[in-house]
Amino acid sequence: MLSLYLLRQDPESVIKALLKRNIDAKPIVDKILLINEQRREIQSKTESLKAESNKTAKLIGALVRDGKTSEVNEIKSQTASIKKELLVLEKTLLDLETKEKETLLSLPNTPHSSVKQGSSPKENEIVSTWEKTSKKSIDGLIPHWELASKYNLIDFERGVKVTGAGFPIYTGNGARLQRALIQFFLDKNTQKGYQEIQPPYFVNEDSSFGTGQLPDKEGQMYHIQNDNLFVIPTSEIPLTNLYRDEIIDESELPIKMTAYSPCFRREAGSYGKDVRGLNRLHQFDKVEIVCIDHPDDSYQRLDTMVNHVSEILKDLGLPFRLLRLCGGDMGFTSALTYDFEVWSSAQQRWLEVSSVSNFETFQTNRLKLRYRQKNNKISLAHTLNGSALALPRIMAAILENNQSPNGIKIPAVLHKYTGFKNIS
RNA sequence: GGUGAGAUGGGUGAGAGGCUUAAACCACCAGUUUGCUAAACUGGCGUACGGGCAACCGUACCGCGGGUUCGAAUCCCGCUCUCACCGCCA
Numbered sequence: 001m002l003s004l005y006l007l008r009q010d011p012e013s014v015i016k017a018l019l020k021r022n023i024d025a026k027p028i029v030d031k032i033l034l035i036n037e038q039r040r041e042i043q044s045k046t047e048s049l050k051a052e053s054n055k056t057a058k059l060i061g062a063l064v065r066d067g068k069t070s071e072v073n074e075i076k077s078q079t080a081s082i083k084k085e086l087l088v089l090e091k092t093l094l095d096l097e098t099k100e101k102e103t104l105l106s107l108p109n110t111p112h113s114s115v116k117q118g119s120s121p122k123e124n125e126i127v128s129t130w131e132k133t134s135k136k137s138i139d140g141l142i143p144h145w146e147l148a149s150k151y152n153l154i155d156f157e158r159g160v161k162v163t164g165a166g167f168p169i170y171t172g173n174g175a176r177l178q179r180a181l182i183q184f185f186l187d188k189n190t191q192k193g194y195q196e197i198q199p200p201y202f203v204n205e206d207s208s209f210g211t212g213q214l215p216d217k218e219g220q221m222y223h224i225q226n227d228n229l230f231v232i233p234t235s236e237i238p239l240t241n242l243y244r245d246e247i248i249d250e251s252e253l254p255i256k257m258t259a260y261s262p263c264f265r266r267e268a269g270s271y272g273k274d275v276r277g278l279n280r281l282h283q284f285d286k287v288e289i290v291c292i293d294h295p296d297d298s299y300q301r302l303d304t305m306v307n308h309v310s311e312i313l314k315d316l317g318l319p320f321r322l323l324r325l326c327g328g329d330m331g332f333t334s335a336l337t338y339d340f341e342v343w344s345s346a347q348q349r350w351l352e353v354s355s356v357s358n359f360e361t362f363q364t365n366r367l368k369l370r371y372r373q374k375n376n377k378i379s380l381a382h383t384l385n386g387s388a389l390a391l392p393r394i395m396a397a398i399l400e401n402n403q404s405p406n407g408i409k410i411p412a413v414l415h416k417y418t419g420f421k422n423i424s
Numbered sequence: 425g426g427u428g429a430g431a432u433g434g435g436u437g438a439g440a441g442g443c444u445u446a447a448a449c450c451a452c453c454a455g456u457u458u459g460c461u462a463a464a465c466u467g468g469c470g471u472a473c474g475g476g477c478a479a480c481c482g483u484a485c486c487g488c489g490g491g492u493u494c495g496a497a498u499c500c501c502g503c504u505c506u507c508a509c510c511g512c513c514a
Contacts, residue, residue, distance in 0.1 A: 043474055047483040054483090057495040061442035064494095076494050083494085247434095247471085368472090376453095378471085 001365045002107050003380075004100075007032060017110035020117040020327030025107060032103050039096040046089040053082050105215065109362040111327045112299075112336035118326025124339070129321040130314065131343070141346040144396040145277030147403060148174065151423050156277070166267070166282030173423050177398075177410070178285060180417030181391050182260050185287035188312050189388055194258035194289050199238030201261060202229040207241040210367040212333040222264050235261035236385045239290040244367040247378060253371060254293040254301060258388070261286065278392035279351065285391040291384040292369065295360070298382035299336075302358045305386050306338050309354050312388060315413045318397050319343040321350065335360045338386075342393060346400040351393040356386030 007014055011029050018025040056079055063072050116125060148154035153174025159167045170178050190196050208214040208230050213221060222231035232238060239257050248255070263286050274280070289308070293301045306322065313320045325337040334357040341350035361380040364370070371381045402409040407424030415421050 040474065043483085047474065050484090051482055053494080057493095058442075060494050064442070072494080079494050376469095 001104055001362065002110065003361060003365055004036065004104060008036065014110055018107070020111045020115050021108060021330070022117070022119045022328050023108070028103060028107060032100065035096055035100045035103065039093065039100055042089060042093045042096060046086065046093050049082060049086055049089065053079060053086065108332040109335050109359065111330060112358070115324070115330070115336055116326045119328035121329050123326040124323045124329055125326065127322040127324050127338070130310070131319040132314070132317045141400065142403060143277065143346040144399040147399045147408065148277065151408065153177070153423070164282070166280070168278065168281065173420065176418055177395065178391060180414050181394060182285060182287060183417050184414055185312065185389055186258060186260055188315070189258035189287065189289055192308055194256040197239060197257050197259040199235050199259050199261060201232050203232055203237050203241065204229060207237055207244065210241050210244050211237045211363055212366065213237065220266055222266060231264040232261060233265045234263050234286065235259040235288045236290060239288065240363060240383055240385065241367065243292060243369050246369060248292070248371045248381065250294065250371050250373050253381065254291050254297065257290045259288055261288070278396045281392055286387055287389060289386050289388045293382050293384065294371065295379070295382050298358050298360065298384060302336065302356065302384055305356050305384060309340055309356060309386060309388050313340065313342065316394070316398070316411045318394070318401060331357065333359050333362050335362065342397040344393075344397050344400050351396065353393045354387040354389050357384060359383045
């Protein structure tokens with residue numbers, strides 16, 4: 001949620017920034033400002049009327065104590081009109097407040113000044129490309145879903161039977177490789193000072209609202225109706241919400257957390273070649289990093305996080321590229337997003353494996369997540385998060401890129417976790 | 425699943441229609457005193473929104489949502505959550 005204060009101070013800069021998302025925000029901004037003006041007027045009226053009626057109530061209290069009952073009755077009759085007026089004003093005020101918030105919630109985050117305008121992934125900017133091995137097409141490369149069945153690593157068919165499409169069953173060395181990747185990622189993250197957390201996999205409505213999944217994106221999440229809980233599509237939700245409704249001392253920043261969790265996404269959408277195998281799933285595993293930081297430090301923090309993810313991918317020896325997303329391709333809540341994509345040699349395409357973003361105050365404004373400065377001033381903190389890393393496409397890339405007629409070579413950094421160096 | 429108790433500021437916890445501007449203690453901050461530490465003493469110490477250049481003023485908030493009343497932390501109704509004991513159980 002954008003800050004109302006900012007919107008009032010400098011509406012033009014907000015409109016200009018949102019143009020990068022190809023959104024003409026002027027009508028919405030104008031609407032908010034109009035509602036806001038009305039709201040403040042009604043609020044002032046309501047509050048001064050309330051002040052009056054509070055005063056009267058006190059007066060009555062004093063008179064009752066003194067036993068002056070005749071005066072009490074006279075004053076009581078006067079309060080009726082104030083009450084009537086207040087009833088109308090309070091309803092109007094509530095309506096205006098609701099409308100103001102609703103409208104404010106409909107605006108996405110303002111992109112950072114470095115973000116380029118654009119409407120599709122084609123306009124994303126390639127920041128760098130890292131290739132340890134040649135990504136040139138080699139004849140006879142087998143896609144990962146075939147390798148997975150050839151070496152008995154994943155049982156897609158039985159996954160369909162047990163649950164449905166998009167719920168793969170990892171078996172034997174496949175399951176072991178998953179576990180190895182999770183542990184490798186967690187170790188890399190904790191080595192860099194991220195505190196390891198095991199969060200719940202279900203969250204309540206307030207938490208889903210805090211990070212921006214609600215309202216409007218309910219369709220992406222599995223919902224447990226009986227208990228009104230949402231199954232997490234990412235551990236970003238429980239991690240970031242740990243500090244919801246809190247005021248953190250400045251000295252405690254940055255707060256750096258990492259967690260492994262399965263992620264559940266309904267992903268109502270396309271089927272076909274692009275979502276075959278591990279490319280797109282309803283349940284997948286991910287290790288996430290989340291930072292809560294001082295506004296002055298958040299962009300430096302973002303760079304640090306990006307470098308950290310790069311390092312992990314280099315350790316794995318996977319060819320990857322780093323993209324800076326254009327305005328139109330960024331998520332609703334983000335101010336600046338970097339995507340990491342690994343090269344899938346058999347599919348001859350790039351696969352997104354991580355998305356690292358700075359949300360500035362967009363989430364913390366909803367979360368009421370603030371920090372206290374030395375001079376006791378309270379301000380909204382910044383939140384950031386990133387995948388370090390999402391497993392399925394990493395798995396796909398390892399299988400495809402490291403295949404040979406003799407089997408699949410496991411990256412050396414994983415050997416101590418897998419206990420094997422080769423799958424054959 | 426059963427039964428009972430509860431939800432008050434950073435923490436403990438009083439408060440049972442108007443004397444509450446939410447007591448007291450602890451923690452925290454500033455100052456005084458002190459050779460240092462400790463102690464003692466004095467003062468301060470919630471959040472949000474609105475108004476104001478500001479000092480400051482107003483409003484709301486005692487789990488959440490309604491209601492009764494001139495007036496609600498306090499009374500009434502609904503909901504949520506927590507704890508304890510019993511049952512079951514990884």
